[in-house]
Amino acid sequence: MNNINQILFPYVVQAVSQVFSVELTEQSIQFQETRKEFEGDATLVVFPITKFVKQSPEQLGNAIGEYLVQHCPVVQQYNVVKGFLNLVIEDAYWLDAFDTMLKGQEWGWELQNSKPRIMVEYSSPNTNKPLHLGHLRNNFLGYSVAEILKAAGHKVTKVQIINDRGIHICKSMYAWQASGKNDTPESTGLKGDKLVGQYYVAFDQQYKAEIAELIQNGMSKEEAENKAPSMLAAQDMLRKWEDGDEAVTSLWRMMNQWVYAGFEVTYRNMGVDFDKLYFESETYLKGKEEVEKGLSKGVFFKKDDGSTWIDLTNEGLDEKAVLRKDGTAMYITQDIGTAILRFEDFPDTAAQIYTVGNEQEYHFKVLFKILAKLGWNQSDACHHLSYGMVELPEGKMKSREGTVVDADDLMDSMKDESRLMAEEQGKLDGLTTEEKDLTYHKIGMAALKYFLLRVDPKKNMMFNPQESIDFNGNTGPFIQYGYVRTQAILRKANWNTGVDMVLNGEVKMGGEERNLIKLLFAYPQFLSESAKKYDPSIMAAFAYELTKTFNVFYQHCNILREENVDVKTFRLNLTSLTGQCIQSSMSLLGIQMPEKM
RNA sequence: GGCACCGUAGCUCAAUUGGAUAGAGCAUCUGACUACGGAUCAGAAGGUUUGGGGUUCGACUCCCUACGGUGUCACCA
Incomplete structure (x- = not known):
């Protein structure tokens, strides 16, 4: 872009070289916008140049200004305030600029698809509860960054990973089944995500009540948390799900469908969309495979109890588990699988951007280190677009305490x-x-x-x-x-x-x-x-x-x-x-x- | 406690990455051609940039330190 600074730059070099016989470095020439209380369209900061030319900033500014008015056709006048050289640019230059802006197709944007592909991940919800204010910041941010990158000329792929499996969804499933009411979105008139979310809350209430009762009967808090019947039931469901139990997986499929239908409405309202969806239930096995491969290459190691780890103490981080002792996948396991799958799906991807809250900064540091060691994160291709929390005047949002601001309601x-x-x-x-x-x-x-x-x-x-x-x-x-x-x-x-x-x-x-x-x-x-x-x-x-x-x-x-x-x-x-x-x-x-x- | 991020007007946010007198909006006060669309515009007031040291021509910005806030430190996600 031929902005005014680039036009002025060589003339400033020339000025100093002609008048003082000194060759300037690129760094010593600093332009900035002219403050509106002064007259001018561009301002040269003179101080850095005084290091090369032994003159006061004012003298130097005047000398350069004088030269520019005489030799640079776009410079009309100048004035010097302290160490700042303000330059007034000819009207003709701006009219000319205006003309090129009018003639351009979409002024401001770069040629589409002229730059490498960037993948932008955002949203990535759990499927056990509705979206809230925090998700709005996430979605708006991710979508916007994707659009900005497109306008800047990049190919862009918008993706999300849907966390559709795990103990959280089993909790909702268990509570729904235990209620025995066979509620559906149709029968209740509720959005699917809202209905499933209600059962997640119901689970939590029951769980807490059970813990309280067990403690009353003399059990320790920790023991009570582990032995509460509802939790045992949810864990049982998770095991059955991993084993492919027909009844559990069909319940799982049904309830997830309700949630997707609900999310669909919310996304349409938000005005965001995705080019490709990834489901955790489809990538966690890939993650396990990749860990196995890494294990044979010596990237990971096994502990005596059978769990698999990576040692990142040389990188200033800790040891981190990547597979449980029973061999099951963890959060980071599926993230490894998903990342690699994406690089394989879109081999021309130059960068992956993860739009995720700042509470997961450590997680992504670890993930990116692991990917680098596995050979999939060359020249820091992965970037965590970390954003801060949205706080409410009355404090933090807590889903369990009912202080969330629901996305649809808002x-x-x-x-x-x-x-x-x-x-x-x-x-x-x-x-x-x-x-x-x-x-x-x-x-x-x-x-x-x-x-x-x-x-x-x-x-x-x-x-x-x-x-x-x-x-x-x-x-x-x-x-x-x-x-x-x-x-x-x-x-x-x-x-x-x-x-x-x-x-x-x-x-x-x-x-x-x-x-x-x-x-x-x-x-x-x-x-x-x-x-x-x-x-x-x-x-x-x-x-x-x-x-x-x-x-x-x-x-x-x-x-x-x-x-x-x-x-x-x-x-x-x-x-x-x-x-x-x-x-x-x-x-x-x-x-x-x-x-x- | 270790690590990371943050602390700017009464409130919500900026500050061209080390540059001029730290800028906007809201709230408060005062004005504007009988609105080319007034959800506008012009102006006033509001600051020791959390405190203290340092680096330099120059510090909200970099370094040290104290204080305050947030996050994180699981074979949870």
């Missing part, structure tokens, strides 16, 4: 809120019921997604239900509103993209227009940084900044009322491109734009 209430707001405004009159409903959905989801994605993924964040439904300020709906306004203006002007795009070079720009063009021109840099760091919050900041900058322009410049045709055309072009870029940058967050709101 999405519904956001939509309700946007409906109330929109009805108050009354701007949707004339739309059909379906169109209105879709608009409420878009606005509610924008509020929610933007709220969760605008913060740095790695940080813990606070979710305050009251504040999250604010639609003013730095929010999704604020940005949508800005977009809707661009479209309203274009509609009123009977603007047809591609027909009216005649730019006249004579146009004189004001500061508001200039700022807008500069920001639009920086879109690709925001995108590539966002992709490089797997961080959607950078795109969120861009979309917000763009909307605010447009609002200032709109507030200070007439568009439709402008009488000079050239200026009006220029401003309509600017409005059109801004709308397009708001839409495309927000789409990278999974947020859709309504036409009216």
Whole structure:
């Protein structure tokens, strides 16, 4: 991308070489954006250069500035403040930039599929309970990173691993069977994941009651936890499942189907999708095989009791078990299998990204070390996209204590809120019921997604239900509103993209227009940084900044009322491109734009 | 206790990765052409960046230290 810094760079080298006969290193030339309280479009930080040229920063800045004005065609003027050289760039440069942006197909995005394949894993739920607020952050984050990587030119495969086997699902199965009620989603009218989740809670209650009773009868806590009848029954089911017991596996299949049907609804609401699903029940055996292979290669070792381990003490980690003494697979076993299976399924995969909460950082460190030792993680191809917890004002979410914020409920209430707001405004009159409903959905989801994605993924964040439904300020709906306004203006002007795009070079720009063009021109840099760091919050900041900058322009410049045709055309072009870029940058967050709101 | 991450305005978040007077939104206060769509814009107020040391032209950022918060340290997932 030929941004202004790259144009200036060689001239600065030349300036210092001509004036002072000193050759600069690349590192000593640092550009940054000019602060808005100073005049200029680009700023050279002079301090690093003083190491090579023995002059005061001010003198040096003036000398370089003088040279640039004379020799670099795009530099119009300069000023020096302390050790900072501010450069004013010619309007012609920005108009030229604007022209190339208008001519491009999808300004800001790279050529599709021009870069290596990256696999992005996200969601990866357990199948024993419904999705909650934490999953929303996970899904929005993973989906968004995938979209950003696509826009940055990568081939992308979105995957998830469904943890469909294990003691957790057996608990729900046992409780369902023990209740003897034969409830189904159809008979109860409940979503499948909600129904299964209820039985998971029921199991926990029964289990706790049994433990309390056993302790009362003189048993130790630990013993009671191990000997509670419900737990023994669930463990029995797990064994039978591993043995392929017909009754258990068909129950397992039925209840998992209920959950998938429920998840399907939730995912559709969230607006996320996947290219390929992996099921733990299908990969854990692969994991065991790979461990066996590794064992023969000496990567792993067996302890006397028959359990299999890896020694990572030389890597600053501990010893870690990879197979139980009875030979059964563990959590990490299936992760080994899944990772290798994915590399085999998609041999052109350059990187795998795991969107998983930061509480599993240690787990992934271990996993990636193991994969490296097995020869499957060359040049750190695996990356843990670790994100912080979502906290509530009253404390942490605990599923057993009923303090979880359910994903479906939350999405519904956001939509309700946007409906109330929109009805108050009354701007949707004339739309059909379906169109209105879709608009409420878009606005509610924008509020929610933007709220969760605008913060740095790695940080813990606070979710305050009251504040999250604010639609003013730095929010999704604020940005949508800005977009809707661009479209309203274009509609009123009977603007047809591609027909009216005649730019006249004579146009004189004001500061508001200039700022807008500069920001639009920086879109690709925001995108590539966002992709490089797997961080959607950078795109969120861009979309917000763009909307605010447009609002200032709109507030200070007439568009439709402008009488000079050239200026009006220029401003309509600017409005059109801004709308397009708001839409495309927000789409990278999974947020859709309504036409009216 | 060991290790990892975090601590910025009353609240929720930023800060171009070591650069200028630490920026936005919410809440509070004051304004704006009889709205080109006011879910807007202009402005005020709000900070010893948890405390203490150090490194240097320059530190929210790097190093040391104390304090506070979170996570993790299973043959659970």
